[in-house]
Amino acid sequence: MEDAACGRGGDLLMAKMSEVAGWVGADAPSADGEIVAVSSVEAADERTVVFAVDAAALKAALGSKAGVILAGKALKLDEADARVWRVADPRYAFAMIAKNLKGKGFEAGVHVSAVVGEGVEIGDGTSIGPRVVIGDGVQIGRDCNILAGVTLYPKTVLGDRVVVQAGAVLGATGFGYVRHAETSEYVVFPQQGSLYVEDDVEIGANTTIDRGALGETRIGRGTKIDNLVHIGHNCVIGKNVIIAAQTGISGSSVVEDGAILGGQVGIGEHATVGAGVILGGGAGVLSGKKMHGAGQVFWGRPARPLKEYLRDLARLRKG
Secondary structure (H helix, E strand, O other): OOHHHOOEOOOOOOEEHHHHHHHHOOEOOOOOOEEOEEOOOOOOOOOEEEEEOOHHHHHHHHOOOOOEEEEEOOOOOOOOOOOEEEEOOHHHHHHHHHHHHHOOOEOOEEOOOOEEOOOOEEOOOOEEOOOOEEOOOOEEOOOOEEOOOOEEOOOEEEOOOOEEOOOOEEEEOOOOEEEOOOOOOEEEOOOOOEEEEOOOOEEOOOOEEEOOOOOEEEEOOOOEEOOOOEEOOOOEEOOOOEEOOOOEEOOOOEEOOOOEEOOOOEEOOOOEEOOOOEEOOOOEEOOOOEEOOOOOEEEOOOOEEHHHHHHHHHHHHHO
16 A cells, blocks of 8 residues: 555446446436436536435426436425436435445555554455554454554454544543542552444544453444544443444443434443433433433433423523
8 A cells, every 4th residue: 555545535436327226226217327426406417416305405406417316205296307216215315325436435455654563453455544553463354444543452353344533542441440448549440351343333533432341342333433432441332323522421331222422422330321312412321320212312411301301491491
């Protein structure tokens, strides 16, 4: 790999309309021609794809030069237009087309400035960027993209297709200390566990995830973590979880499958956020608290159901 070629890059792919329609299961009245990119309505041309989620957006798209318009199946069309492809979710279909057209988007290899320890395993198709530091015994799967300045401590394992943005630190020792009752002296509790990141996880810039103390910290498959997030030792994050920027999760907490954490959420130690729970921005979960109810929104500090939070807020305004 050349010095300047590491990280993102690679030309966009070109695909026939019939192939693109197959990617998203589209009902495509016309599937002739080629597609090279997705675009905004304003920048569209006959080889690009746009999407419409409501009547106003559909009207604007129809007035554009777009070659394909992704529209929900319920949207009404005054006149037939072969450019309109009916899909279940236009935004999702748009994103999938963009992903497939882009391909991997990076070049495999290890940058010359990376530091790689002994016994490291790196899977085929993986890119290791400039100034990355990889500790002894780290395992990295196939088709991963590890960007500039990332540090992977020993006892860290990454699955396949993991993306780690610049400056992230994975597998550092956790923040755990034991206090002497008489002298008030703090002694570090052993931090000798591991960190396991499953397939298709994306980790944002300058995010930090600590390894387990005696056991394991685990990030579930398909989870997406924003920039500037901290996840403490022994945490278990489920599959397909969304964690927005500046969220902090204390040690030994659990976030179950499909949960959504807004920006600046704070979670105390040994807490549980149940499957499908939504924590609004700035919400605070007390140590040991268990939040359950798929699809239920919690807000405030301490976090409580949204209706309860809004009711309390209204009472405060009335004074």
